[in-house]
Amino acid sequence: MLRPPSGDHWFGTDALGRDVFSEVIWGTQQSVLVAVAASVIAIVFGTIIAVLGAYFRRLDSVISVIVDMTLSLPVLPLMILIAALVGPSTSTIIFVVAAFSWPEVTRLVRSQALTVVGLPYVDASRLMTTSPVWIITRHVLPAVTPVVVVSVVVTASRAVLSAAGLAFLGLGDPTTWSWGRILYEAQQAGAMVSAWWLTLFPSIAILILVLSATLLSIAYNDARNPRHLAR
Incomplete structure (x- = not known):
């Protein structure tokens, strides 16, 4: 128990003698699942609301007020409150x-x-058809697709951090492994200070995933930049 990194256990062991490297690898699927699922839901809903507000200007003022009010709320305390009331599960976090x-x-x-x-x-x-659905799907959505792609990357990065934070507070799914749960169990065992590897390697995994998503977004923007295309 609580063995430091070695040839037998690359990332060391936790308070119960479990291999931290295996926990980090196994927890990747849960973190990626939450990031992908949460970002897809947020992107689909947010894009629909944004396009409808831009096309139907009467809705735009109402949507703008709702968005501003939501962004002004303290996100983390509300996330903790809702997750605690509903109950810890993967679907709740998503x-x-x-x-x-x-x-x-x-x-x-x-x-x-x-x-x-x-x-x-x-x-x-608008002179060709009176169907807003045809205009939005044929002209508006393809034009905003590059922005949507960038939003996916940004939202996925935030979802990883939020899910890890909720799991660290004990509000994650108790039946699945995640990077946040590794940190939570290290805290519960009182080994966060003495066993530095329990916090280092899950944190590095979170950093690598968020950094990779950010670099992917930058590369996508550079690839679409007309100056780079001209070169």
């Missing part, structure tokens, strides 16, 4: 993280959608 992530997606996509809706070719498409 929906809690998604519920507080969509406003930022809406604000980001809305700014691009407002620009697209005001372009001449969108005005010309």
Whole structure:
């Protein structure tokens, strides 16, 4: 128990003698699942709200007020409160993280959608059809897709951090392993100070995933930059 990293146990062992390397590897699937699922829900809902608000200007003022009010709320205490009331589970963490992530997606996509809706070719498409669904799906959504892709990366990074934070506070799914649960059990065993490897390696895993998502977003923006394409 609590053996430091060695040739037999690369990341050491925890307070119960379990291999931390195996826990980190196994916890990756839970962290990635929460990140992907929460970001997909937030992106789909936030994009729909943003596009509808940009196209139907009467809804835009109402949506803007709701988004501003949601962004002004203290996110972490509310996430902790909801997760504690509903009960710890993977689905709870996914929906809690998604519920507080969509406003930022809406604000980001809305700014691009407002620009697209005001372009001449969108005005010309209104002369061809009176169906808002056709115009939105044919012209508006393809134009805001690059912004949506960037939002996916940013939202997924935040979802990883939020899920790890909730699990560290004991609000994660007790039936699954995650990086946050490794930190939580280290705290419960009182080994966070004496066994430095219990906190170091899960934290490095979180850092690598968030950093990878950020670098992916930067690479995508550079690839779409006209200056880089011209070179």
